[in-house]
Amino acid sequence: MPELPEVEVIKQSLDKKIKFQKINKVLVRNRNLRFKVPKNFEFFLKNKKINKISRKSKYLIFHLNNNSFLIIHLGMSGTIHLVSKKNYYKNTNTSFYGSSSLPVKHSHILIFFKKYQIIYNDPRRFGFIKILKNKKNLNFFFKNVGPEPFNNKFKISYLYNYLRGKKKNIKSFLLDQKFISGIGNIYANEILFYCKINPFKQAKNLTKIEIGKIKYFSKLILNKAIKKGGSSIRNFKNIKGNYGNYQNEFKVYDRENLNCLKKDCYGKVKKKNVSKRSTFFCNSCQN
Numbered sequence: 001m002p003e004l005p006e007v008e009v010i011k012q013s014l015d016k017k018i019k020f021q022k023i024n025k026v027l028v029r030n031r032n033l034r035f036k037v038p039k040n041f042e043f044f045l046k047n048k049k050i051n052k053i054s055r056k057s058k059y060l061i062f063h064l065n066n067n068s069f070l071i072i073h074l075g076m077s078g079t080i081h082l083v084s085k086k087n088y089y090k091n092t093n094t095s096f097y098g099s100s101s102l103p104v105k106h107s108h109i110l111i112f113f114k115k116y117q118i119i120y121n122d123p124r125r126f127g128f129i130k131i132l133k134n135k136k137n138l139n140f141f142f143k144n145v146g147p148e149p150f151n152n153k154f155k156i157s158y159l160y161n162y163l164r165g166k167k168k169n170i171k172s173f174l175l176d177q178k179f180i181s182g183i184g185n186i187y188a189n190e191i192l193f194y195c196k197i198n199p200f201k202q203a204k205n206l207t208k209i210e211i212g213k214i215k216y217f218s219k220l221i222l223n224k225a226i227k228k229g230g231s232s233i234r235n236f237k238n239i240k241g242n243y244g245n246y247q248n249e250f251k252v253y254d255r256e257n258l259n260c261l262k263k264d265c266y267g268k269v270k271k272k273n274v275s276k277r278s279t280f281f282c283n284s285c286q287n
Contacts, residue, residue, distance in 0.1 A: 001058070001075065001076050002184075002230075003058065003183065003184035003185075003186060003187055003231075004055075004057065004148060004149075004182030004184075004187070004222055005222055005225035005226045005230045005231065005246065006230040007055055007057075007058050007059070007060060007074070007182075008055055008226050008230075009230045010060065010080060011053050011054065011055040011060055013082070014053050014060070014080070014082065014118075015052065015053040017082060017116055018050050018082075018113055018116060018118070019050055019051075019053065020049060020051070021049065021050055021115075021116075022047060022048070022049045022113065022114070023045050023046060023047065023048050023050070023111055023112070023113060024112045024114065025042075025111075025112040026041065026042040026045045026046060026109070026110070026111050026112070027042070027109070028108070028109050029107060029108050029109070029110070030125075031108075033108060033122065033125050033127060033128045034075060034125065034128040035130055037108075037109070037129065038131070041129075041131065044068075044131055045064075045070070045111070048065055048066060048068075049065040050062055050063070050064065051064065056142060056145065056148075057142075057145050057148055057177065057181035057182045058074075058177075058181070058182060058184075059072065059073050059142075060072040060073075061138075067134060067135065068131060068132065068133045068134065069132040069137075069138050070129065070130075070131055071128075071131075071132060071141065072120070072127070072128075072129050073127050073128055074122070074127045075122060075124065075126030075127030075128070076124050076126045077122055077124040077127070078120065078121070078122040078126070078127030079121045079122065080118060080119070080121075081119040081121060082116055082117075082118055083117045083118075083119060084116055085114075085115055085116065085117070106121045106122055107119050107121045108120055108121070108125070109129055144178055145177060145181045146176070146177060146178050146179045146181045147180065147181065148180065148181045148182040148183075149180065149182065149183070149219040149222055150219060150222070154180070154215065154218075155215070156208065156212050156215055159211045159214060159215060160208060160211050162179060163203040163204065163206060163211065164204065166202070167202050167203070167204060168202070168203055169199060169200045169203070170192065170197060170199060170201050170202075170203050170206060170214075171189075171274040172274060172275045173203055174191065174192070174214075175275060175277065183218065183222075185277045185278065185279075186231055186250075186253050187218075187221055189252050189279060190221055190250065190252065190253055191214065191217050191221055192281065192286065193251045193262075193280075193281065193286060194213075194217040194220075194221065194251070195210060195213040195217050196213075196285050196286055197210055197213070197214070197286060198281065198286045198287060199274055199279050199281050199286070200272075200274065228248075229245055229246070230246060231247040231250075252269050252280040252281055252282060254280065255280060256270065256271040256280065257269065257270075260282040260284060260285060262282065262285050265282060265284050265285045266284060267282040267283045267284025267285055267286075268282070268283055269281070269282055269283075270282075270283045
C-alpha cells in the first residue's frame with residue numbers, strides 16, 4: 001500500500017498537469033470498488049474544473065470548482081495513470097505498484113481532460129473514488145483520521161497522552177491511522193530503527209525522550225522520502241517517469257539477516273510479525 005510520501009509524490013505529479021483543467025468526460029467500467037460508485041458519478045463530474053489537488057494522510061483530494069471534492073484512496077493495488085492524448089500508448093505511471101502494461105480489465109474509471117486522461121486501475125478493488133459535496137462532508141469523512149507527522153497537532157504532549165498506560169506495542173500504534181495517519185509498514189520500521197526503539201515495546205513503557213524521538217524522526221524520514229521521490233517498490237514512478245530512490249536508504253525494511261548499518265553496531269536485522277505485518281529491526285541496537 002502506498003504510504004504518505006508516495007501519495008504526496010502522486011499529488012505533486014498530478015497537480016502539475018491537471019490543475020485548472022476541466023473534466024470533459026467520465027467513463028466508469030466497473031462500479032464495484034470498495035465503495036460502490038454511484039450512478040450519477042459521471043454526470044456530477046462532467047464539466048467540473050480542478051481548482052487544486054491536495055493530500056490528507058494517504059488520500060488524494062481533488063478540489064472542484066463547485067466547492068465539492070473528489071477523494072481517491074488507492075487501497076492495496078490501486079494505481080493512477082496519466083495518459084497524454086498525443087501518445088496514448090506511452091502512459092506515465094504515477095502509482096505505487098505500477099504496471100506499464102495497464103490491463104484494461106482492471107481499469108475501472110477513466111476521467112478525460114483536454115490533453116490528458118486519468119485512468120484508475122485496481123486489480124484487487126480495495127481502493128475507492130468518492131464524491132463529497134461540501135466542506136462539512138469532507139470534515140466528517142476525515143473525523144476519525146489522526147494527525148499526520150506534518151500536522152501542528154502532532155506534538156510530544158499529544159503522543160504522550162495518547163500512549164500513556166497503553167499495553168499495545170509501539171509498532172502497532174504507528175500503523176493505527178486513528179492515532180497517526182500516513183505512516184505504513186515501511187516507514188514505521190524505519191522510524192523505530194532511527195529511534196533505537198524495539199517495535200515490540202509496550203507504549204506505556206516509552207520514555208518522554210523516546211516519544212520525542214518518534215516525533216522528530218517521523219517527520220524527518222517522511223520528508224526525506226518525499227524529496228527522494230518516494231520508495232519504488234516494483235514500478236513506482238513520478239510524473240516524469242522517474243523512479244523513487246528512498247528504497248536505497250532503507251536501514252532495516254526488507255533486509256532480513258543482513259548486518260545492521262548503524263556505525264559500531266554488530267547486530268543483524270531480524271524479521272517478525274506485528275499486527276500481521278512484517279516487522280524488521282536490529283537485534284542489537286533496538287533491544
